Amino acid sequence: MITRLTGGRLFDPANGVNGEIRDLCIDGGRIVADPGRGKADQTVDMRGRVVMAGGIDIHSHVAGGKVNLARLLMTEDHRDVLAPHAALTRAGSGTATPSSFVTGYRYAGMGYTAAFEPAMVPSNARSTHLEMADLPIIDKGTYVMLGNDEFLLDLLARGAEQERINDYVAWMMRATAALGVKTVNPGGISAFKFNERGLEIDGSVPHHRVAPRRVIQALTRALSELGVPHPLHVHCNNLGVPGNIDTTLATIAAAEGFPIHLTHVQFHSYGTEGDRHFSSAAARLAEAVNSNPNVTIDVGQIMFGQTVTASGDTMAQYRNRAFASPDKWIVMDIECDGGCGLVPFRYRDTNFVNALQWTIGLELFLLINDPWRVFLTTDHPNGAPFTAYPTLIRLLMDRDFRNASLGEIHPAAQQVTTLGSIAREYTLHEIAIMTRAAPARILGLADRGHLGAGAAADITVYKDDADRARMFTAPDHLFKDGAEVARNGAVVATPNGRTHVVRPDYDRGIERPLKKFFDDHMTLRFEHFALSESELADAGIDLSVHPCRPRGGA
């Protein structure tokens, strides 16, 4: 059955379509070439509407053990924000850490069709995937956390060849059903277990005597040589520390030209200038991103209000416990492969540091020139819940609104920021790049994030509204794989989304030392670590496997 969406203004940057009025035809869950004038079984009038591919969030903590611990901690959030069940939808609760079903409904209501959990500890993979089976409608996927796993640190310590590292990375991605690899405070989580309280990029992880720089080199190169589409996703060392811009710039250098994605860079773009020894280094980072085409970033914008920070970075979270609001926090060391830390935060516009963090994030958005290399995130829930995206989009698209908001924050922050002088306003085309086309491209999702023939029919239809926050809050229609799933922000169908993975090839010789490592040292045996195809299928998990294209292996 062909459904024709007629008369909408299309923003499809991947196919060079910028606001042109065109029909869009859907058949069998896919976008198809126009079969000719008038040919359709069903026609939907889209005149006056803005049409984009479904939104894709490349970095959002939506599932896994640490999200569940955050839910446990956020009692007020779950008491005060209730989502009753309805005919089609499950009940739930929470804003900063919504329950799984509610997370899917809210993303769909906002016009998003995919969100990627960026911090899956390897040993938590099975539990994370089972949880994500209860995250409805939207597609999902995970980045497995490496770089604090003792097996890899040991490989590096012993000077293992790059091929062995590649084999291990590939094995781990397949074992944990991952789409990407993230490194969080490379080496720092392991170092914290050895009672180190800080780790510089050229410092040394205790016992292994490996520097974070080496971890970054090895992993960026591994992913490139394995042909994994998504580059190494890096949460740099020294998160939140004034002056950490030097670490962030050194991290770019450590990639040695290989593709690298720096995540939530707002938290990593701090200088030490001024009376308070805390300043924006957004311009320096933007300059580095603008001049290094191998670098992509997402911002991790903060928005004022209550949230909770959920991170694998135990070292940083232990340090940040002093700022917990309300005053409670969790730190957990996990299974010789990672950790997690949860610290509730209330970002206040009357607090100088928080106010400056807000300006730093916006400066980054506005000073980085290429929208194909900057992604819209709040590092949900760390900077703000993902439901803050519509307001964030308005801040980027509407200079008057931005400057009015700037006028309300801590006066000292207003004085030191350059934000007020930046004239740039994002266009709808640029928003479509940043939230659709570019995320699909950087994740290797060839049939998502665009509206060309053959693409999955994930389509968002907005009423064009000068108030961009209102426009992006509750689109008129959302189609997921061709079926309408939300209308005016309300869910009308609840299919299961897919789980996107890659399966890079590797030499099975790596399994022998791995088996020995697990069986000798770990508390789950090797044969039970990897997720099996059948258990994923039994849990109703529908995998989309994306190709890897190895680039010049050594």
Add this chain to the structure above:
Amino acid sequence: MNEASARGIACPFCGLACDDLLVGPIGVETRGCAKAAAGFAAQILSREHRVGGERATLDQAIEVAAGILRGARLPLISGLSVDLAGAQALVALADRCGAVIDRWQSVPQVDTQGVVQRAGALTATFGEIANRADVVLIVGSDPARDYPRLCERLVANKTPLYRKEPPSIVHIGPPGAAPSGVPLVAQVPVETPRLLDALRALSALLDGRRAAGGTAPDLPLAPIGDLAGRLHDARYGAIIWDAANFPAGEGGLCTAILLHVLRSLNRKTRCVGLPLGGTGNSQGVAQVMLWQAGWPSRLCFAGGAPEHDPWRFHAERLLTSGEVDALLWVSTFAAAPPPVATMPTIAVVAPNAVLRAAPAVEIRVGIPGLDHGGTILRADTVIAVPLSAARASDLPSVASVASALLPRLGAAA
């Protein structure tokens, strides 16, 4: 037994979920664990489903069960000795029929959750403790009663990564219930009723305050001081406890003081807690409730949205208060019969459960990890362990029964 034909399987009968058992032609080799041996020896006493005591097909039993749930004003779903898929399906049922859902005998777990909700936690998984801990403090009665291979796996493991010598093991608790089978470097004798005061003293000493010895002359303050010193000097200490072994009514307080102890120690060194939060996948049930509803226990969906209240939605209290008018009882690993209740009861139980009275509906299901595959969470929460069928069985799973019930309940209210 032919080793080559043996395959490793995991044991679902305690929160350690040891996955190094071997199943071969003569059954499961349980590595000396009596609890596992008893669990895997579960007999099939009945595989028959019953309605009102009479044999029925599974479909007939499910139809009658659905009628009971549809007709109830406030049903209670309890027992909850189930695998992850079972828990997922049962929370869905609770949501659909506006039920209260609460695990049976969950007081220690709810006490522990309450401390996390109010103050937080500082913990580690088994693998960290097994590979790093140089000092291990065991608090309260020997947890080996419920976790038989705890010391073998976390303390006496032969090839740790980062400790050169076996850890110093210290016990504070009743000397008559000290950990057996492992050498203790120190035992601080404190009978269970005095545990809270002893932990307070430990906390005070670590904070550099004087312990209130004057008001508690019977506390062994010198050994407690020695214990504080050992934890303080440890590179990576670990404190292991099971809140079920704390004095009745003081589980939350003891846990909160231990959290304070951990926070004090981590200012200078590392020390982690391991609350052995229950067995029979109780952590998995809590995690499913957290992700599906936002709360870990004691949930009520009667208002359409999940409400959590440790007192109002406590299963044992509700059964005696008369506030609930139907009981869906589900027990696989524990094979526990439902409490005898005056209200209509649907018992979904393992084939070895011995029922005291004929419930309105009796449905026999398999035990995950014995009769069919599944997944459970270990007591340290993070690691989900895959289970496989250790014997041939055609008993249905809890998830399949709950999923068959769901569409017969009508639309959500």
